[in-house]
Amino acid sequence: MANILDSGVKLVRNVGRYNIGASSLGELHGLLARLRTEASQKGEPAYAIFLVDRYFKPDSTTGDRLAFRSGDALKFIDTTDEPTTDEIDSLVAALLQEGYTKPVAVVGMGGGITMDTAKAVSNLLTNGGKAAQYQGWDLVKLPGIFKVGIPTISGTGAEATRTCVMTNPASGLKLGMNSDFTVFDHVIMDPELTATVPRDQYFYTGMDAYIHCIEALAGSYRNAIGDAYSRETINLCRQVFLEDDMQTPANRERLMVASYLGGCAIATSYVGLVHPLSAGLSVVLGVHHCVGNCIVMRAMADYYPAAYDEFWQMAERQRVSVPEGICRNLDDATYKALYDASTMHQKPLTNALGENYKAILTLEKVTDLFRKM
């Protein structure tokens, strides 16, 4: 094991409350009813804002399941690409223009993109200004609107973390609002919601939890609680992905817990080599985060040998194919761009390889790694 460094993470905010278990989405009705009653008793408006992955748009029961009522706002979120600060700003401007200035809650239902959008919108409604102003650490000054997260795919841990990742198109900066105020006040984990996730997507996203925790436990920045969350997240992923069917009801519940605990682990630790390389794929080639991580695993035999073996065993067991060869024949400028976009991630790379990581990750070496993907 490497020399253990203090992670520097001293204070952690937890999700306020959570529901767990099949059919727990139904608990949203009582929760919103209480919030609406409290607002009405204070003479305040009692509407809510729902931000929902557009996947659920054709489903005519979505409104009822979410306790939507007349006067509420319901916006479907396009998840083709990860969110930009401009898109968040447009969404907030539209809500404000329609009069949704002080909702009782912002409810986000979907995957990481929708979760992060809900967190950002909630913060901006009370703090004002533009999303880009809050990209960084502890720049949010006021608590956001009461925020409810309802994940419908498991793995990124967005339901448990204190950030909401956005790309600023003007600066190219991909960074979230890292703040205690970004943490959800309430999370509903209902594994029935992940029954219809396509198999590949289910695997790629679930692996985000696995890979983060592998990176965290192999790193130098550590603490006892982050290690504990990481170990159990990996344990749950093994239960899910080394079984014959990763999508049984019991395995969907396990993966939902793994995602949440993996998010708790992220809150007190750092990633390693996989995530920076995957960020390179996202920024330069537009590859989505979770499948990007899986692609990077093609090149990780020397760095995470045990996890490399296990990862490919899981992929085989679940008969999931991971894209191959996407970086095989690029031009030098693109390899340089991938190198730059990957090696800028100082903290995780120090965590994985030590302070002199640039001596290990030369342009030649990094190019070689991308060629293997």
Place this chain on the structure above:
Amino acid sequence: MANILDSGVKLVRNVGRYNIGASSLGELHGLLARLRTEASQKGEPAYAIFLVDRYFKPDSTTGDRLAFRSGDALKFIDTTDEPTTDEIDSLVAALLQEGYTKPVAVVGMGGGITMDTAKAVSNLLTNGGKAAQYQGWDLVKLPGIFKVGIPTISGTGAEATRTCVMTNPASGLKLGMNSDFTVFDHVIMDPELTATVPRDQYFYTGMDAYIHCIEALAGSYRNAIGDAYSRETINLCRQVFLEDDMQTPANRERLMVASYLGGCAIATSYVGLVHPLSAGLSVVLGVHHCVGNCIVMRAMADYYPAAYDEFWQMAERQRVSVPEGICRNLDDATYKALYDASTMHQKPLTNALGENYKAILTLEKVTDLFRKM
């Protein structure tokens, strides 16, 4: 594995925030300073209440370490016996009489008794009335005073749970204020605070986390997140107690995390056979909770065979002796009292042995178990 029953636990409140790591007690200064400033800005009084295990009374640095200042209340808590509702009421009455009606925070520093006392006092200061009125489930109607928990011994998980156990001397009822409002707003986990715990006490208390999670994982009432917390709690206990020295700095930090995660596990699961028998020892013979659990383990070979072996291996490895023979030669009336006080715990015994547990736990059988202790 037994038939899996739904635990019925659907909604869980987390501790608001936590600090973790050596020297994190120092973070209390900034936290209290912020709370005092906020109160002053609103024109409200800015004093705090400190409830501290009397173990720390002779230490002249205690006040400074806790950021005590003139005008605050500092009460040392006698931990000879577990708290009664009358004692809690007397403490609250004394605080009110001294003018401490609206503190910025109630800070509890100590073991489970002190943690539970701080939780109860916080709730009573805002809800009024007597402690006994709130023994039960969800009887507390208003949020308590902002409560800070600082554990100085690890295992019971009181820092993470939604209850505060008290005995009502009039009715004999031993039951806490089970409420979301009982959960700490802030917990500081500083493993330096457990450096001076006597070895036996350290072992007995740590085993409370281990035993609860063994009981939970062997039970019928289950869910995926409770199982996850329980598994990792047991894993941490193994790391601590199967090593040569359970009290190294790293092991003290691990056990602090095990206590917290064990508390999170309790919040979504039930105990089994050990805790009810241990409750019998407490009520009838005045044995403290944690050593009581360890004594009960003498009779658990048939019920938790793997945990039985591991428990005694741990005790041997740490050279800790567990009292023996305390129930060997009691009169029939006392055995009957032990039987009654143990078998009244319906939910955990159903969890362990099924709904017809009374057919298994006959007076003769229970007497036999106590004789083995």
